[in-house]
Amino acid sequence: MEEADYIDRDVVSDGQWVVITDDGERVLQREYEDYRRIFEDPAALALSGHITSGMGEGRHYISLPGYNRQFAERLGYEPFPGTLNVELDEPSRRARSAMESLDGVDIDAWEDDDRTYGSATCYPAALETGDDTYEPVHIIVPDRTHHDETKVELIAADRLRDELGLSDGDEVTVRVAQ
Numbered sequence: 629m630e631e632a633d634y635i636d637r638d639v640v641s642d643g644q645w646v647v648i649t650d651d652g653e654r655v656l657q658r659e660y661e662d663y664r665r666i667f668e669d670p671a672a673l674a675l676s677g678h679i680t681s682g683m684g685e686g687r688h689y690i691s692l693p694g695y696n697r698q699f700a701e702r703l704g705y706e707p708f709p710g711t712l713n714v715e716l717d718e719p720s721r722r723a724r725s726a727m728e729s730l731d732g733v734d735i736d737a738w739e740d741d742d743r744t745y746g747s748a749t750c751y752p753a754a755l756e757t758g759d760d761t762y763e764p765v766h767i768i769v770p771d772r773t774h775h776d777e778t779k780v781e782l783i784a785a786d787r788l789r790d791e792l793g794l795s796d797g798d799e800v801t802v803r804v805a806q
């Protein structure tokens with residue numbers, strides 16, 4: 629870095645002073661813009677991970693009429709009853725926060741005689757395996773969930789395990805629409 633004039637070093641008796649030069653600052657700025665483009669450009673928002681099984685609760689919630697009506701109206705299809713769970717790899721866990729700043733499709737909270745049901749947000753996406761792509765899918769982010777930031781749940785008109793021949797452990801990429 630010193631040879632490239634990115635830093636100035638001043639050696640003194642008990643150590644050294646290091647300052648970043650104007651050239652160094654320009655290089656850092658460029659690097660920063662690159663990272664922003666990679667991690668914050670919604671067009672490039674691709675989340676990867678592998679398929680997992682959960683607790684079988686997705687099926688219950690997706691089937692409820694209070695949600696189903698809204699899916700049909702706002703997403704344009706009646707989802708297969710369940711959520712395909714994807715465990716995200718490390719960089720995608722960080723990139724995931726960029727998705728939540730996008731405009732999703734809101735699914736409203738509702739209630740029946742027994743209890744209230746939470747709201748959710750759906751983000752349109754395409755699901756890619758090594759050789760196949762299925763769209764549209766939606767990443768569904770329920771307001772109340774037992775999942776943490778390491779997983780996303782997908783809904784689609786079809787059973788995606790059948791459509792794409794997926795088993796637990798298979799690697800997939802979820803390309804979130806801009």
Ligand SMILES: Cc1cc2nc3c(=O)[nH]c(=O)nc-3n(C[C@H](O)[C@H](O)[C@H](O)COP(=O)(O)O)c2cc1C
Nearest residue numbers: 682683684685686689711745746770772773774775
């Ligand atoms: C549309 C929808 C609504 C949900 N609403 C609730 C809720 O009101 N309360 C709750 O505890 N979990 C709710 N969940 C989350 C589920 O309990 C569960 O965390 C999640 O869907 C994962 O299920 P799975 O791992 O069995 O696929 C909801 C999930 C979905 C998809």
Ligand SMILES: Nc1ccn([C@@H]2O[C@H](COP(=O)(O)OP(=O)(O)O)[C@@H](O)[C@H]2O)c(=O)n1
Nearest residue numbers: 681682683684686687710711712787788789
């Ligand atoms: N569009 C969908 C939704 C769920 N599924 C699968 O359908 C089953 C039921 O979904 P679920 O959410 O109740 O179950 P888990 O995700 O808890 O295993 C699971 O095996 C999901 O992976 C699918 O293949 N395609």
Ligand SMILES: [Mg+2]
Nearest residue numbers: 682686711712
């Ligand atoms: Mg599920």
